[in-house]
Amino acid sequence: MQETPLFSTRQRILGAAEELFAERGFAGASLRQVTAAAHVNLAAVNYHFGSKDNLIEEVFRRRLDELSRRRLERLAEVDALPDPSLEDVLDAFITPALELSLDRRGGAVFMRVLARAFAEHNGRLRKFLSDNYGYVLKDFAAAFARLLPQLDKEELYWRLDIAVGALTYAMADFGMIQRRVGESERSHRERMAQHLIHFTAAGLRAE
Amino acid sequence: MQETPLFSTRQRILGAAEELFAERGFAGASLRQVTAAAHVNLAAVNYHFGSKDNLIEEVFRRRLDELSRRRLERLAEVDALPDPSLEDVLDAFITPALELSLDRRGGAVFMRVLARAFAEHNGRLRKFLSDNYGYVLKDFAAAFARLLPQLDKEELYWRLDIAVGALTYAMADFGMIQRRVGESERSHRERMAQHLIHFTAAGLRAE
DNA sequence: GTCTATATTTGGATAGAC
DNA sequence: GTCTATCCAAATATAGAC
DSSP states (O other): OOOOOSSOHHHHHHHHHHHHHHHHOTTTSOHHHHHHHHTSOTHHHHHHHSSHHHHHHHHHHHHHHHHHHHHHHHHHHHHTSSSOOHHHHHHHHHHHHHHHHTOTTTHHHHHHHHHHHHHOOSSHHHHHHHHHHHHHHHHHHHHHHHHOTTSOHHHHHHHHHHHHHHHHHHHTTOSSOOOOTTOOHHHHHHHHHHHHHHHHHHHHHOO | OOOOOSSOHHHHHHHHHHHHHHHHOTTTSOHHHHHHHHTSOTHHHHHHHSSHHHHHHHHHHHHHHHHHHHHHHHHHHHHTSSSOOHHHHHHHHHHHHHHHHTOTTTHHHHHHHHHHHHHOOSSHHHHHHHHHHHHHHHHHHHHHHHHOTTSOHHHHHHHHHHHHHHHHHHHTTOSSOOOOTTOOHHHHHHHHHHHHHHHHHHHHHOO
């Protein structure tokens, strides 16, 4: 008796790749492991994606198109407020990522994959992300600049750089804090997001 | 005419491995690439280290023994002050890493290797680092606890987790800020450290 | 679109001479 | 300690039948 897969071959490959990339890194996860986990044939990767590098990019595209759209939507809402706060802008950045990470199908692992991308310092991947999604960070930087007019451009960029690091690392769950026993994943991540906003806003505002 | 190497085979392997691990990750850098870069024979890795996993651990040990010692030395000095500040403790943590990263022979890349280790979520490496160097973070956490008595234990740990993320990411130079043209590496990193201390102290102190 | 089979390269590790 | 040579497993990728 064969089970009928709920998702297409292509989607199953993307899901398995995401999980294995998060766990073992891009070089550490082989296409054999990916196709075995996805219960598809080895040759299917090359048929659907052409190469491992293309597969990696598609893993990002599948999540980041949506995530970027939502972040900018939220940012537009915040910009329309009569008196937006730093916390509002941080919330516009973090909440869509939080929602993604609570997505039933693999959103949480994706945040770890995304953090891995930052470690790929000189790779084709950095260029792909910056070319395709760099405008999101640009728009947020402009919003922060409006709210922090007392900081000169250089000072602001230093702080944003540090803030992005803190957000990336925390959303990837690289830290040591474990979920409390009995606490739901949702509640844990919502508290984390609140701490992040609180901490980062203070850092950005520092006298 | 043969050049006489300045460093032993063992040291050259460690140096080349460090650089390639930083650039390509642990799985992404092969022993063949490492030995070629070190100008030593492939078999030398297994002779000196036994396996790739052991080589990885030695890359950390070579730097972290010294780094941990210096951090705790500085922390002891700060603890002996009549009225130590949060900034003093952060300085005790950051300055030794800053000095290491300015070390002529490869200190800067090591900070990137260290950041890579955080992404290895469930690996043997995480356990190795926590078993051998976890006590350093413990001691610093205790120092922060003394300086932030208004925070309950859980609140403090959240903030420290976020702070460690910001420090790790920034010291690995994962951010977007480039060194100014004409600015020395030393000056760039010293400014970064000052920004880091300032930002993180504000985050830890947030009302 | 999916499969089997295979070409080709590269990986970690070791044996044994020097 | 260092070398050459080699083993063997695993990697990416493709060709061609179905």
